Amino acid sequence: MEYFLQQAINGLTLGAVYGLIAIGYTMVYGIIGMINFAHGEVYMIGSFIAVILLALLGAWGFPPSLAILLIVLLAAIPFTSAFGWAIERVAYRPLRGSFRLAPLISAIGMSIFLQNLVQFLQGARNKPVPTALPGGFTLMEAASGFTVQVRWLQIVVVAMTVILMVGLTLLIQRTSFGRAQRACEQDMKMAMLLGIDVNATIARTFVLGAALAGIAGVMVAYYYNVVHFYDGFLAGLKAFTAAVLGGIGSVPGAMLGGLLIGLIEALWSAYFSIEYKDVAVFSVLVLVLIFRPTGILGRPEIEKV
Amino acid sequence: MLEVRGLQARYGAIEALRGIDLDVKAGEIVTLIGANGAGKSTLLMTLCGQPRASGGSVRFEGREITRLPTFEIMRLGIAQSPEGRRVFPRMTVLENLKLGAIVADPAHYAADLDRVLTLFPRLAERRDQRGGTLSGGEQQMLAIGRALMSRPRLLLLDEPSLGLAPLLVKQIFATVREINENEGVTVFLVEQNAFHALRLAHRGYVMVNGRITLSGPGSELLANPEVRSAYLEGA
Numbered sequence A: 001m002e003y004f005l006q007q008a009i010n011g012l013t014l015g016a017v018y019g020l021i022a023i024g025y026t027m028v029y030g031i032i033g034m035i036n037f038a039h040g041e042v043y044m045i046g047s048f049i050a051v052i053l054l055a056l057l058g059a060w061g062f063p064p065s066l067a068i069l070l071i072v073l074l075a076a077i078p079f080t081s082a083f084g085w086a087i088e089r090v091a092y093r094p095l096r097g098s099f100r101l102a103p104l105i106s107a108i109g110m111s112i113f114l115q116n117l118v119q120f121l122q123g124a125r126n127k128p129v130p131t132a133l134p135g136g137f138t139l140m141e142a143a144s145g146f147t148v149q150v151r152w153l154q155i156v157v158v159a160m161t162v163i164l165m166v167g168l169t170l171l172i173q174r175t176s177f178g179r180a181q182r183a184c185e186q187d188m189k190m191a192m193l194l195g196i197d198v199n200a201t202i203a204r205t206f207v208l209g210a211a212l213a214g215i216a217g218v219m220v221a222y223y224y225n226v227v228h229f230y231d232g233f234l235a236g237l238k239a240f241t242a243a244v245l246g247g248i249g250s251v252p253g254a255m256l257g258g259l260l261i262g263l264i265e266a267l268w269s270a271y272f273s274i275e276y277k278d279v280a281v282f283s284v285l286v287l288v289l290i291f292r293p294t295g296i297l298g299r300p301e302i303e304k305v
Numbered sequence B: 001m002l003e004v005r006g007l008q009a010r011y012g013a014i015e016a017l018r019g020i021d022l023d024v025k026a027g028e029i030v031t032l033i034g035a036n037g038a039g040k041s042t043l044l045m046t047l048c049g050q051p052r053a054s055g056g057s058v059r060f061e062g063r064e065i066t067r068l069p070t071f072e073i074m075r076l077g078i079a080q081s082p083e084g085r086r087v088f089p090r091m092t093v094l095e096n097l098k099l100g101a102i103v104a105d106p107a108h109y110a111a112d113l114d115r116v117l118t119l120f121p122r123l124a125e126r127r128d129q130r131g132g133t134l135s136g137g138e139q140q141m142l143a144i145g146r147a148l149m150s151r152p153r154l155l156l157l158d159e160p161s162l163g164l165a166p167l168l169v170k171q172i173f174a175t176v177r178e179i180n181e182n183e184g185v186t187v188f189l190v191e192q193n194a195f196h197a198l199r200l201a202h203r204g205y206v207m208v209n210g211r212i213t214l215s216g217p218g219s220e221l222l223a224n225p226e227v228r229s230a231y232l233e234g235a
Helices: A002-032 A039-059 A064-096 A103-120 A152-174 A175-184 A188-193 A198-224 A232-245 A251-271 A272-293 B040-047 B070-074 B092-101 B108-120 B121-125 B135-147 B166-183 B194-201 B218-221 B223-232
Strands: A136-141 A145-153 B001-011 B014-024 B030-034 B054-062 B080-083 B154-158 B186-191 B203-207 B210-217
Touching: A002 A039, A002 A136, A002 A145, A002 A152, A002 A198, A002 A232, A002 A251, A039 A064, A039 A198, A039 A232, A039 B210, A064 A103, A064 A152, A064 A198, A103 A232, A103 A272, A103 B154, A136 A152, A145 A152, A145 B154, A152 A175, A152 A198, A152 A251, A175 A188, A175 B092, A175 B135, A188 A198, A188 A272, A188 B070, A198 A232, A198 A272, A198 B203, A232 B030, A251 A272, B001 B040, B014 B030, B014 B054, B014 B210, B030 B040, B030 B166, B030 B223, B040 B154, B054 B203, B070 B080, B080 B135, B092 B108, B092 B135, B108 B121, B108 B166, B121 B135, B135 B154, B166 B186, B166 B194, B166 B210, B186 B194, B194 B218, B194 B223, B203 B218, B218 B223
Parallel strands: B030 B186, B030 B203, B080 B154, B154 B186
Antiparallel strands: A136 A145, B001 B014, B001 B054, B203 B210
16 A cells, blocks of 8 residues: 555656646647647756756856756746747748648657757766755655655645646636637637737747746656656657547646556556556557547547538 | 729639629628629638738728738738637637637727627627537627627628528627617628628629629619529519
């Protein structure tokens, strides 16, 4: 029981991160009906920005702390947002209106380019990240001596995710940007006819997704204490799986899918085999696509009457 | 207010508009009648840049708008209630109306909302219901109301009577007249329901196969034997 609880806590943390990345996939899919295959790289770039900023702050004499962690988080947002904006501008917008496969291919090209860019600038080896927020507390101790530990960082990750989710929900439901974005999702031509700048709305959607993925990247860099230029690929695919599981196009679905994928990965590693955790996750993708392609909270595509 | 000269548009190889000339003056209600597939809706959409004109020009209040992107055209004071109503199905009535006001001065919002809900009390009853769950008539009211929320000087209406019960058609046409007379909104109305449209409009145009074949005051067109036989049989 204690062991299960410990794994659930770890899985939840991981799932929160997948959820944050998955939101970017699902929002972009919602608005342009395409998967942004360069999205995982934005997350990876977020991790690297954390490393660079931490090194800079360390050199200036600031030891890692919660305050520093939050500063790095905030500082990373404009960088990853800029990457999100550039991806849309370079890989998607020029191809709008061309055949459906074209932007997909250019996004994959963008993804490879960004990986290589980071490899070129930062090197191909694993980069260590100093521990930002060491320690935690013991949640409970079993008679056998097994203790359930919660790291402070796990609390930060989950709390940050909750705050971002609430903020994002308010943004989508209550603001005029959110309404414009939903209008573009439901009927892009009508949105134009109301005077909505559709290009700007799409760009903002990419930026918003990239900001969230960047935050996820920073938190993961702290959490795992190591980053690598290829990290975005696997994390991106898993977050994509989470988005599909939750129902692509649905923001709450992406979060739910993320949490489930995190839990599946952690529990599979704990009880079956850690080597095959990725297989477990992608089997979920296959099963969902076969048996429930709309996902848990997805809306079936109904033809307009 | 609106000057259209030699306007052409095509869908692929199909020429939908073959050189349209027409004018709408400030304060008028002008109607465009014609059979299904004549190109009426295409004309309304081409005025808004969807699709973009392949030839000719559109001027609005003296300004050339033919090449402007759609959203910029709509920000000049033109609003359209399009073919098929295109109400946002998964948004509430209130959200749909708010979207209509997205380019308007927020200071007017409360007054404009009030005005639309007074014109269409039905929408007030349904304000928190999703657009997709409304009846056809209610959606039509919502589409017109949404267009009015931007305080347009020129209102483009595409077949507001389509699929509606006769009583509702009367009501909607009465509302159009009200908007025009009391608020000075210029109206360009596309209709298949030629009888009602010509009675309502100051002037009318008849469209056949992407061309304007007849034009004149509404009452004159109503009396025209060609129009009578082609569009008013049984009316």
